[in-house]
Amino acid sequence: MKNTVKNxxxxxxxxxxxxxxxxxxxxxxxxxxxxxxxxxxxDSLGNTVLGYKSTVPVTMEDMLHHSAxxxxxxxxxxxxxxIPFAIAHKKFDVLLDASARLVQEAGVDxxxxxxxxxxxxxxxxxxxxxxxxxxxxxxxxQQVMKLGGYRKFGKTDEEKQTMLDDxxxxxxxxxxxxxxxxxxxxxAAEITREISIPTIxxxxxPSCDGQVLxxxxxxxFTQNPPKFVKKYxxxxxxxxxxxAQFIGDVKLSNFPPSK
Ligand code: KIV
Numbered sequence: 111m112k113n114t115v116k117n118x119x120x121x122x123x124x125x126x127x128x129x130x131x132x133x134x135x136x137x138x139x140x141x142x143x144x145x146x147x148x149x150x151x152x153d154s155l156g157n158t159v160l161g162y163k164s165t166v167p168v169t170m171e172d173m174l175h176h177s178a179x180x181x182x183x184x185x186x187x188x189x190x191x192x193i194p195f196a197i198a199h200k201k202f203d204v205l206l207d208a209s210a211r212l213v214q215e216a217g218v219d220x221x222x223x224x225x226x227x228x229x230x231x232x233x234x235x236x237x238x239x240x241x242x243x244x245x246x247x248x249x250x251x252q253q254v255m256k257l258g259g260y261r262k263f264g265k266t267d268e269e270k271q272t273m274l275d276d277x278x279x280x281x282x283x284x285x286x287x288x289x290x291x292x293x294x295x296x297x298a299a300e301i302t303r304e305i306s307i308p309t310i311x312x313x314x315x316p317s318c319d320g321q322v323l324x325x326x327x328x329x330x331f332t333q334n335p336p337k338f339v340k341k342y343x344x345x346x347x348x349x350x351x352x353x354a355q356f357i358g359d360v361k362l363s364n365f366p367p368s369k
Pocket of ligand 1: 131150151152153154155192289291312322324
């Protein structure tokens with residue numbers, strides 16, 4: 111049976127949630143078959159498969175195209191798509207239109223929006239319109255140009271208080287879950303205790319209600335993954351080896367075999 115917002119919310123305190131990114135039907139179907147609760151069509155699409163240096167260049171058209179492919183590959187997992195760069199900061203109608211297109215045209219189950227309490231009003235209005243929203247605080251990769259790089263969040267007292275206030279405001283606005291990226295583990299634990307919606311961590315320690323990783327990192331395709339990543343396979347080496355064998359076989363006329 112297909113996972114729903116209800117299943118995801120009720121997982122809190124009962125079972126850890128698992129979320130993996132996917133950008134096409136092939137890898138989405140594998141994550142789904144393996145039992146991932148949620149598949150995220152992250153805008154990490156940009157740096158993972160589109161060859162960009164960050165998530166910033168990813169467009170709505172990119173997200174629609176890849177989200178629709180992911181939806182075609184999934185039977186059970188709940189599918190969430192990122193709202194790409196800057197759109198959530200435009201007028202509400204622009205955000206509503208982008209969210210509605212991802213739900214209606216691509217068929218995703220929910221959208222994810224980066225940003226703290228400044229996003230709360232818009233998230234509340236999306237929720238009123240019937241759109242499920244996953245919030246995202248801590249490191250917000252769409253802010254990379256302003257930040258000048260990626261770093262840990264929630265270490266100072268001021269940042270701790272801001273993030274705690276953000277989490278509560280996003281919960282109150284109707285977000286059904288909260289991603290915390292590169293967040294101090296003690297703060298991630300405190301936020302997880304303080305709010306009733308599930309938290310999903312990435313580089314934020316073990317106390318979140320669930321964990322998310324980027325598929326290319328989990329599978330060992332990424333050459334220099336972040337330190338917090340656990341590599342569960344080494345598909346980069348295996349792929350290079352397989353491709354080299356195919357190329358060698360063809361060059362030597364070993365493939366296809368002669369009769
Ligand atoms: O785009 C993405 O893959 C994400 C995850 C890192 C949470 O937002």
